Amino acid sequence: MSDPWQECMDFCLDVTKRAGKMIREALQKDITIMQKSSPVDLVTETDQKVEQLIISSLKEKYPTHRFIGEESVAAGAPSVLTDDPTWIIDPIDGTTNFVHRFPFVSVSIGFTVKKEIEFGIVYSCIEDKMYTARKGKGAFCNGNPIKVSGQKDISESLILTEMGFKEDAEHFNIMLANIKTILTIPVHGIRSPGSAAVNMCLVASGSADAYYHMGIHCWDMAGGAAVVTEAGGVIMDVSGGPFDLMSRRLIVASSRTIAERIAKEITEFPVGRDDTEGP
Ligand code: IPD
Numbered sequence: 001m002s003d004p005w006q007e008c009m010d011f012c013l014d015v016t017k018r019a020g021k022m023i024r025e026a027l028q029k030d031i032t033i034m035q036k037s038s039p040v041d042l043v044t045e046t047d048q049k050v051e052q053l054i055i056s057s058l059k060e061k062y063p064t065h066r067f068i069g070e071e072s073v074a075a076g077a078p079s080v081l082t083d084d085p086t087w088i089i090d091p092i093d094g095t096t097n098f099v100h101r102f103p104f105v106s107v108s109i110g111f112t113v114k115k116e117i118e119f120g121i122v123y124s125c126i127e128d129k130m131y132t133a134r135k136g137k138g139a140f141c142n143g144n145p146i147k148v149s150g151q152k153d154i155s156e157s158l159i160l161t162e163m164g165f166k167e168d169a170e171h172f173n174i175m176l177a178n179i180k181t182i183l184t185i186p187v188h189g190i191r192s193p194g195s196a197a198v199n200m201c202l203v204a205s206g207s208a209d210a211y212y213h214m215g216i217h218c219w220d221m222a223g224g225a226a227v228v229t230e231a232g233g234v235i236m237d238v239s240g241g242p243f244d245l246m247s248r249r250l251i252v253a254s255s256r257t258i259a260e261r262i263a264k265e266i267t268e269f270p271v272g273r274d275d276t277e278g279p
Contacts, residue, residue: 003134005085005111005113005118005119005134006134008062008085008111008119009111009118009119009121009132009134011058011061012058012087012109012111012119012121013121013130013132015053015054015057015058016054016107016109016121016123016130017123017130018053018057019050019053019054019091019107019123019125020107020123020125020128021125022046022049022050022053023046023050023092023098023105023107023125024125024126026044026046026098027098027101027126031044031046031098031099032044032045033099036074038165038167040096040164040165042095042096042099043071043074043095044092044095044098044099046091046092046098047070047071047091047092047095047098048071048091050091050092050107051069051070051071051072051089051091053091054069054089054091054107054109055067055069055072055087055089058087062085062087064084064085065084065085065086065087066082066084066085066086066087067086067087067089068080068081068086068087068088068089068218068219068274069087069088069089069090069091069219070089070090070091070217070219071091073219079217079218079246079274079275080275081112081115081218081245081246081275082115083113083114083115084113085111085112085113086111086112086113087109087110087111088109088110088111088112088218088219088222088223088245089108089109089219090106090107090108090109090197090217090219090220090223091107092105092106092107093105093106093107093108093122093195093196093197093198093219093220094106094193094194094195094197094198096194097193097194097195102194103126103127104124104126104127104193104194104195104198105124105125105126105195106122106123106124106125106195106197106198106201107121107122107123107125108120108121108122108123108196108197108219108220108222108223108224109121109122109222109223110218110219110221110222110223110225110226111222112222112245115245116135117135117222117225117226117229117245118134118135118226119132119133119134119135119226120132120133120222120223120224120225120226120227121133121223122197122198122200122201122223122224122227124195124197124198124201128142129141129142129201130142130143131146131201131204131205131223131224131227132227133204133226133227133229133230133231134226134230135226135230136230137230138230138231139204139226139227139228139229139230139231141201141205146204146205146206146227146231147204147205147206147231147232148203148204148205148206148209148228148231148232148233148253148254148255149206149209149254150206150232150254150255151209151254151255151258152254152255152257152258153257153258154185154187154209154210154257154258154261154262155185155186155187155188156187156188156209157187157188157208157209157210157254157258158187158188158189158190158191158207158208158209159182159187159189159190159191159208159209159210159211159212159262160190160191160192160193160199160202160203160208160210160211160212161178161179161182161190161192161211161212161213162192162194162196162199162213162216163175163176163179163192166215170269171269171270174267174268174269175214175269177267178212178265178266178267181265181266181267182262182265182266185265191208196211196213196216196220196221196224197220197221197223197224198224199211199213199224199252200221200224200225200227200228200233200252201224201227201228203228203231203233203252203253203254204224204227204228204230204231204233205231206254209253209254209258210251210252210253210254210258210259210262211250211251211252211253212238212250212251212252212262212266213249213250214238214248214249214268214269214271215248215249215271216248216249216250217248217274218245218246218248218274221245221250222245224252225243225245225250225252228252232254233252233253233254234252234253234254234255234256234258234259235250235251235252235259236250236251236259236260236263237249237250237251237263238250238251238262238263238266238268239263239268240259240260240263240264245274246273246274246275247271247273247274248271248272248273248274249268249271251263
């Protein structure tokens with residue numbers, strides 16, 4: 001039986017390459033920075049133009065599908081996941097990196113049907129690494145199969161998380177305390193590459209052993225979630241329960257042992273949901 005979503009994935013791959021080219025070209029020019037919800041939540045004209053390119057291309061080809069895009073939601077579009085075929089798009093995951101020309105900048109696209117992720121594409125476009133994963137068919141980087149490290153011992157692990165200023169002092173302190181807790185297990189180290197989608201692909205390809213984060217969005221997670229799952233990784237909620245794409249939080253790891261240990265060690269703080277509060 002033919003795969004109804006493979007054609008969507010093939011088309012999306014072509015659109016993603018064009019988006020990546022647009023981002024690389026924009027890096028050669030002056031970058032105008034605008035603020036969104038806070039002085040550390042940035043957006044550029046390129047985020048908006050790249051999202052327009054992606055959504056208009058996909059909409060023309062698939063007019064009945066739904067779309068959740070970071071910049072469209074920021075402009076007031078709804079962020080609700082239904083059973084319909086839905087494209088979840090982050091035109092530039094790592095906008096702060098883009099602004100500083102720090103080389104982890106990705107286009108991240110996940111495609112869901114009946115709320116399940118069917119495929120994911122993450123293009124780390126400065127590195128020129130195209131990560132792809134179709135449900136049940138494995139994960140790839142530039143066409144070559146990738147898999148997680150398989151590490152089970154957290155004390156021999158490299159852990160990824162992201163840290164950013166939070167106006168709420170209590171949450172800020174919990175975020176910093178979590179980093180201290182993980183470091184003092186001890187682990188080999190903690191890194192913050194600055195793009196959630198790239199972080200998941202680094203775990204998927206065995207360059208890091210786990211990634212945890214509270215406060216990201218479905219568009220940061222959808223593409224990478226497919227890649228890390230198909231690479232043999234484990235994905236769960238920070239509570240240790242099942243992963244929920246709209247929950248704004250996740251742990252991914254090379255093994256269940258490490259994911260569960262992180263869930264046990266870190267303290268949660270409330271981050272809201274994508275499907276109830278918007279951006
Ligand atoms: C951001 C990146 C970053 C994470 C932020 C996200 P954006 O995405 O994924 O790693 O720390 O929470 O918002 O805004 O550049 O698409």
